[in-house]
Amino acid sequence: MTRSPFPVPFGWFQVGWPGDVAPGEAKPLRFFGGHQVLWRDEDGVAHVQDAFCPHLGAHLAHGGKVVKCEIACPFHGWRFDGEGTNTLIPYSGRTNAKGRLRTFPTIERNGLIMAWYHPFGDEPKWEVPEVAEFNDPEHFTAVQTRHYTIEAPWQDLAENGADSAQFRFVHNTEQGPELRGYDVDGPRTSMRSLQKFPTPRGVVDGTIDADSWGPGFSVIHFGGIVDTVLMGCNTPVSANSCEMRFTFTVRKLGDDALDSTVGDAFVNEVHNQVIQDTPIWENKAYLARPALADTDGPFTKFRKWASQFYAEGIDTSAEVYEPDGSYPAGEVGPTASQKYGSAPIA
Ligand code: FES
Structure with a gap:
C-alpha cells in the first residue's frame, strides 16, 4: 500500500531563493524523487540539472566546480554546459554526445528560483507570471x-x-x-x-x-x-x-x-x-x-x-x-x- 495514490506532479516549482547560490557555486538539491545540482554560472545564470554525472555517477554538487558557464565534474573533470551537453573530456580529444545531463528549465522571477519538472521531460506548458x-x-x-x-x-x-x-x-x-x-x-x-x-x-x-x-x-x-x-x-x-x-x-x-x-x-x-x-x-x-x-x-x-x-497516472486500487x-506536533505560539x-x- 502506498502513502497516496499520486506520483510527483509536473509543473513549475520553487527550488530556492536567489541568494541560495552565488555565481560560481554549486549546491545539492533533493526534489522530484531524485537528486539535482543547482549551480550559478559566472554570468549569473542559475541552472538546475541532474546531480549525477553521466560518466560514472559522481555528484556534481559535491566537489564539482563552475568554470565560466560550465560545470566540471569532480571525478574525471568532464564538463557540461547549461543545456547539459558534454563540452570537454580533459583526457580525450572528443566529447560524448550521449553523455548528457538532464536539464530542468530554470527561471528566476519574483525573487524565486523556479525549475520546471515533468517526469517524461516535456517542455513547460505554462508560464510563471510576474507578480x-x-x-x-x-x-x-x-x-x-x-x-x-x-x-x-x-x-x-x-x-x-x-x-x-x-x-x-x-x-x-x-x-x-x-x-x-x-x-x-x-x-x-x-x-x-x-x-x-x-x-x-x-x-x-x-x-x-x-x-x-x-x-x-x-x-x-x-x-x-x-x-x-x-x-x-x-x-x-x-x-x-x-x-x-x-x-x-x-x-x-x-x-x-x-x-x-x-x-x-x-x-x-x-x-x-x-x-x-x-x-x-x-x-x-x-x-x-x-x-x-x-x-x-x-x-x-x-x-x-x-x-x-x-x-504518470493515479493509483485507483484502494479507497484509503x-x-x-x-x-509529532510542533510548538505553536x-x-x-x-x-x-x-x-x-x-
Ligand atoms: S564521473 Fe564525472 S567525469 Fe567521471
Missing part, C-alpha cells in the same frame, strides 16, 4: 521568508485551500473564510473569499484572493487590514513529502517600524497556522471518496483540477491510503484569535 508586488520595492517591503519540510504528498497540502471548514477547528479562527468564487481554467485556479481577521482593535472584515498556476506556485493577496501578499510554493521532495516555501511582502505604510511590526505579526500568524496544519497533513489518510458536508469547500472541483498534473508513520480575545469556537 507586481514582488517587483515594486518603492511601495512594498523587503520580503520575509519561511521554509518547511512536510512529510505529506503535495495534494494533501494543496487541498487545504479548498477546505474552508478546517480554519475554525485547526486554527481556532473567528470563522472560516466565506467562499465567493472558485474558478478553474487549465493549470489556473482563482479563489475569492471573505475573511474576518482578528486584530488588536477587534475583528476586521477582509478578503483573501488566492491564485494558482499549476501545483507549485500560488499567490495570495490578503486585503482588509493592510495589503499583504504571499507567494506559497510547494515543491515535492518525493511523491510523499514536500518543501513548502513562503515569501511575504507588505504594502509600505510610510513608517519602517510600523511596516516591520505589521509584517512580523502577519508572518507569525501564517507560521502558526502551518505548525498547526502539519500534524494533520503528516498523519492523515487520503480518502478516495470522502464523506463531505453540503457546506464543505469545492473539494471535487479541486481534485479534478489537480488530477491533470499526474503524467494510510500514512506510513506517526509524526498563540494565534491572533487567542491573543486578541475574539471568540473562537467552543
